[in-house]
Structures are given as C-alpha cells and as structure tokens.
Amino acid sequence: MSRIGKKEIIIPNNTDININHNQILVKGPKGSLSYEFSYLVKVEKINNKIQISKLQQTKKSREIYGLSRSIINNMIIGVSQGFEKKLIIQGVGYRSQLEGKNLILNVGYSHPIQIEPPENIEIKVENSTLIRISGINKETVGQIASKIRSTRPPEPYKGKGIRYDNEYVRRKVGKAGK
Known part of the structure; x- marks a missing residue:
C-alpha cells in the first residue's frame, strides 16, 4: 500500500x-x-x-x-524552485566548455563530444571541470545529467571520468609489482 x-x-x-x-x-x-x-x-x-x-x-x-x-x-x-544537478570532471586534460548552448566535452577521446540540451534545460560550466544542469522538469534534468556522465563514467583505478557531485567511486588496488 x-x-x-x-x-x-x-x-x-x-x-x-x-x-x-x-x-x-x-x-x-x-x-x-x-x-x-x-x-x-x-x-x-x-x-x-x-x-x-x-x-x-x-x-x-x-x-x-x-x-x-x-x-x-x-x-x-x-x-x-527548480532542480539542479552538478557533475565534476576528473582527469588530466579532461575539460568542458560551452559553445552557444551546446556543451563540448574533451574527455580523452580522439574527438570532442557535443551535447545539445533540450529547450527547458540550462547548462553552466564553471572552471572547466564543474558542470551545473538546471531546469524545471526533474526527469529531463536527470536524463541530461545521466547522458553527460555516460560519455565517460568514472573508472575504479584512478577515478578519472565524469561523476555526480555527491557520488563516491570505490577505488580498486592495481596490480602488485614483482
């Protein structure tokens, strides 16, 4: 019930x-x-x-x-009040920028990734490693944040990638050297 x-x-x-x-x-x-x-x-x-x-x-x-x-x-x-999600980019050379309303991500691929937000969603980039997504519809804010995160999810060995602000990434121990 x-x-x-x-x-x-x-x-x-x-x-x-x-x-x-x-x-x-x-x-x-x-x-x-x-x-x-x-x-x-x-x-x-x-x-x-x-x-x-x-x-x-x-x-x-x-x-x-x-x-x-x-x-x-x-x-x-x-x-x-509106809804907001924050994403943090970690990694050497990983950065983001806005070109008009589109978000351009440079996250270790051979090409930049371009993400176009829907009409009611606003994306802000602060110091090239913090992305703020805000809007009035909770579902679309979460979907866009998930789409951005899925371009380079955090990996468990070095922690490089795009993560949510409050997300904890469990780290693994690498290979033991001889």
Whole structure:
C-alpha cells in the first residue's frame, strides 16, 4: 500500500494549478508544466492543498496512486524552485566548455563530444571541470545529467571520468609489482 500517495501536496503561494478532467497544469515563476494522470486516480484541489485518491482497489491503481502524487509534487517544486544537478570532471586534460548552448566535452577521446540540451534545460560550466544542469522538469534534468556522465563514467583505478557531485567511486588496488 502506498504511503506516498496519502500525503497531501501543499501548494506554494506563487503557483497556480488548474485541473481539467485527467490533466493538471501547474504554473509558477520559473515556467509551466502539464501532466495527464490516469483515470484510476482522482486529483482534487482543496484550498491550498492537492489530495489524490484511488478510484478502484486494483493493483494497477495502487501503483499509479503514489506515482501520480510524486510526479505532481515534483512539478510544483520545479516551477517554484527548480532542480539542479552538478557533475565534476576528473582527469588530466579532461575539460568542458560551452559553445552557444551546446556543451563540448574533451574527455580523452580522439574527438570532442557535443551535447545539445533540450529547450527547458540550462547548462553552466564553471572552471572547466564543474558542470551545473538546471531546469524545471526533474526527469529531463536527470536524463541530461545521466547522458553527460555516460560519455565517460568514472573508472575504479584512478577515478578519472565524469561523476555526480555527491557520488563516491570505490577505488580498486592495481596490480602488485614483482
């Protein structure tokens, strides 16, 4: 049974929410997002709170119950505060730079890697080894961060590569010399 779905979502003062049939539209100072939720759940706006309830007692409705609540909560946080991920580049000669809106990575390959962000995502590069990805949609921020990290994930022997800010890479011991 989902305990997440039972929690009410408190709406901040600077956000507007419109619910039409099976669609919710959230507008805030950073932008607007919409989500089409399932017919198995009911979303109600009561004063400055959102309450989600199941319409059926099936396994599928229980699954969607908590998911819908999490997605709507992330939308409200995104349009009011936004989301941010930080990536750190480690390695000799590894660096990044911005060319327009595109991110150019030089991470040990014979060619630079170019990553083009979606329209609502903003990428900032600080001192060529710190990349900040920010936006209003938590899912796309995480996907772009994952895409950048997957170009050169950290390796366990020297720790070279691209890692998340709070990621710990377990180091292995190399070969023992004779």
